[in-house]
Amino acid sequence: MADPGVVLRTAGLSRHFGGVRAVDSVDLEVRAGHIHCIIGPNGAGKSTLFNVISGMIPATAGRVVFQEETITGKSPQAISRLGLVRSFQTPRVFAAMTVLDHVLLASRERPENGARRREALARVGLLERGDMLAGDLAHGEKKRLELAMALAMRPRLILLDEPTAGMNAHESEAIAGIVREAASTATVVVIEHDIDFVRGIADWVTVLHKGMVLREGTIAEIEQDQEVRRVYLGDIG
Amino acid sequence: MAAVTARQGWARVGGLVWNARGAALLLIGLLIYGRLADPFGLFIVASALVLSLLALSVDLQWGYAGILNLGPAAYLGLGAYTYAITQRKITAGSPTYLAFALAILFGIVLAVIVAFPAFKARTLPVYYALITLAVALILQRWTAVSYDLTGGSNGLVGIPLPDFSLPGLDLKMTTAEQFFPLASGVVVAAYLACLWLTRSRFGRLLAAIRDDEEKVATLGYDVATTKLIVAAIAGALGALAGALYAPLAGTAHPSLFGIAFSVQTYVWVAVGGQGTLIGPILAAIALKLLENRLRGVSADGYLMLLAAVFMLVVIFLPKGIAGLFDAQAVRDRFRRSRGGPIALAPVLERPLDEPHG
Ligand SMILES: Nc1ncnc2c1ncn2[C@@H]1O[C@H](COP(=O)(O)OP(=O)(O)OP(=O)(O)O)[C@@H](O)[C@H]1O
Ligand SMILES: [Mg+2]
Numbered sequence: 001m002a003d004p005g006v007v008l009r010t011a012g013l014s015r016h017f018g019g020v021r022a023v024d025s026v027d028l029e030v031r032a033g034h035i036h037c038i039i040g041p042n043g044a045g046k047s048t049l050f051n052v053i054s055g056m057i058p059a060t061a062g063r064v065v066f067q068e069e070t071i072t073g074k075s076p077q078a079i080s081r082l083g084l085v086r087s088f089q090t091p092r093v094f095a096a097m098t099v100l101d102h103v104l105l106a107s108r109e110r111p112e113n114g115a116r117r118r119e120a121l122a123r124v125g126l127l128e129r130g131d132m133l134a135g136d137l138a139h140g141e142k143k144r145l146e147l148a149m150a151l152a153m154r155p156r157l158i159l160l161d162e163p164t165a166g167m168n169a170h171e172s173e174a175i176a177g178i179v180r181e182a183a184s185t186a187t188v189v190v191i192e193h194d195i196d197f198v199r200g201i202a203d204w205v206t207v208l209h210k211g212m213v214l215r216e217g218t219i220a221e222i223e224q225d226q227e228v229r230r231v232y233l234g235d236i237g
Numbered sequence: 238m239a240a241v242t243a244r245q246g247w248a249r250v251g252g253l254v255w256n257a258r259g260a261a262l263l264l265i266g267l268l269i270y271g272r273l274a275d276p277f278g279l280f281i282v283a284s285a286l287v288l289s290l291l292a293l294s295v296d297l298q299w300g301y302a303g304i305l306n307l308g309p310a311a312y313l314g315l316g317a318y319t320y321a322i323t324q325r326k327i328t329a330g331s332p333t334y335l336a337f338a339l340a341i342l343f344g345i346v347l348a349v350i351v352a353f354p355a356f357k358a359r360t361l362p363v364y365y366a367l368i369t370l371a372v373a374l375i376l377q378r379w380t381a382v383s384y385d386l387t388g389g390s391n392g393l394v395g396i397p398l399p400d401f402s403l404p405g406l407d408l409k410m411t412t413a414e415q416f417f418p419l420a421s422g423v424v425v426a427a428y429l430a431c432l433w434l435t436r437s438r439f440g441r442l443l444a445a446i447r448d449d450e451e452k453v454a455t456l457g458y459d460v461a462t463t464k465l466i467v468a469a470i471a472g473a474l475g476a477l478a479g480a481l482y483a484p485l486a487g488t489a490h491p492s493l494f495g496i497a498f499s500v501q502t503y504v505w506v507a508v509g510g511q512g513t514l515i516g517p518i519l520a521a522i523a524l525k526l527l528e529n530r531l532r533g534v535s536a537d538g539y540l541m542l543l544a545a546v547f548m549l550v551v552i553f554l555p556k557g558i559a560g561l562f563d564a565q566a567v568r569d570r571f572r573r574s575r576g577g578p579i580a581l582a583p584v585l586e587r588p589l590d591e592p593h594g
Contacts, residue, residue, distance in 0.1 A: 054455060056451065056454075056455070075454070076451070076454040076455050077454045077455075077456075077457050077458055077459050077460070080454070080455050080456060080457035081457040085455070086455055088452070092449050092451075092452040094444065094445050094448040094449065094452075095448065096444065096448070097441070097444060097445065097448070101441055104438070104441070105438075105441060105442065105445055105453075105456060106456050108457075111438070149456065153456065153457065
């Protein structure tokens with residue numbers, strides 16, 4: 001029954017806000033080593049899905065299984081320590097803390113060994129920014145710092161919420177490279193609106209609509225799908 | 238490699254010395270003052286020093302971890318009464334060490350009892366603020382009515398000075414002036430301990446928690462336990478302040494739990510500079526001396542002046558007076574108006590249940 005290739009599985013996962021079914025009975029399977037993209041219109045429930053999986057808000061129903069272990073109801077820190085790490089749609093950095101200290105906090109390294117820290121910063125191209133306060137970074141850099149924090153934790157599974165939001169094509173291209181590289185050591189789930197970006201990295205795509213899974217498949221299959229074109233791709237492409 | 242490590246080692250030692258320069262200056266200042274001042278001046282500064290421990294406890298919670306405890310005086314009263322009652326009940330030998338140990342222990346226990354449910358249940362920060370305020374008021378009421386143990390609203394008087402004598406070593410305090418070196422030593426030691434704590438990795442974690450608890454939790458840290466540790470350390474510091482204040486003042490009185498002491502502490506922290514440690518200590522000394530000068534002239538005048546200073550600092554110096562000497566804080570001030578000592582935003586923020594993003 002349990003498929004060893006599946007790192008993360010949700011079963012009947014729901015989260016309602018009053019009458020709003022933000023996430024509505026979602027069954028998701030994320031395969032080890034994949035870059036799994038989640039797309040869908042605004043308000044489809046993508047971020048809410050991440051919030052429930054990462055333990056930040058409780059599920060209304062259903063469960064989340066990570067590496068054969070049910071994690072529904074666990075605290076965010078417990079889930080994070082199991083190796084399931086997330087980033088946020090709007091970057092959440094500590095304004096008065098240096099860039100280096102961010103990755104130090106995330107990596108739990110002793111200040112004198114900096115290997116992991118520097119590696120994480122180098123991977124996102126922020127090595128030169130190490131001594132800057134995170135509050136002074138540009139928006140794109142803050143998003144990259146979020147990514148560096150996630151990488152510094154050496155996770156098994158990374159949930160990235162719109163890592164390229166607000167970036168230009170050139171910056172997005174760099175993020176795609178970082179995500180691909182991250183996928184060599186971890187499984188990555190990415191929420192994205194930028195379909196070109198998705199086309200470049202996705203092994204598998206899930207389309208979310210009104211809290212429910214509308215379609216799943218390879219990017220080619222998804223782009224062909226009439227229903228997906230109607231509710232989502234049509235209006236952005 | 239070894240050379241690099243050695244150089245880093247020296248750099249760290251150098252950094253520590255540089256960071257501790259405030260302690261050195263404070264100590265030198267106190268030594269000079271101790272030589273020059275009259276006994277009354279020594280008494281005033283000693284009490285300012287003792288009460289500045291309470292300010293340190295508030296700065297640690299509020300300035301570093303963003304925890305708003307509105308009843309810090311609860312620990313002042315608790316420590317004072319613990320010292321007084323221990324000295325009164327135990328007549329065999331010298332109960333001084335026991336009195337201090339019990340005060341600190343009770344301070345930690347009270348802090349954990351109050352903070353544990355609030356932090357573990359991830360309630361809104363404003364609840365913790367209100368609970369701490371309520372606890373202080375309840376303890377004040379309770380000491381005022383339980384005559385047998387606490388002397389009721391008259392409080393306890395004739396509290397003996399500490400006697401730190403050990404076998405073969407006479408360290409009995411006989412005059413209140415001797416409190417000055419004791420208080421100076423304790424405050425400098427407490428300052429150095431807090432400095433070390435806040436500059437450590439633990440301190441960085443606190444700063445992150447102050448900014449965004451939820452984000453810190455997603456990095457795998459146990460936010461509730463971290464805050465609990467801070468509250469416990471602050472409880473110990475506050476109770477130590479009380480245990481020193483009781484013999485210095487010679488009395489333990491229900492007003493020690495009162496709003497006035499709590500407010501005074503916050504004024505010192507805000508005026509001196511939250512998140513600076515040294516600022517609140519210096520503000521305590523300066524404002525206590527000022528109060529004493531002006532009290533003879535006009536007690537109301539002092540309060541009005543204090544209120545004016547407080548408002549001016551809150552509006553114009555988010556990092557307090559100490560912030561004026563901190564290049565980083567100056568840059569911050571010009572860059573963004575975020576924060577300020579009366580930053581209630583983190584306290585009144587959204588519930589933890591609703592993450593943004
Ligand atoms: N904390 C909350 N309280 C109430 N409603 C919420 C909350 N969080 C999300 N919602 C609602 O749930 C629905 C899904 O929101 P969500 O943020 O998950 O969408 P999304 O797919 O991430 O959208 P976007 O592409 O704009 O980021 C929306 O209708 C939103 O208003
Ligand atoms: Mg979203």
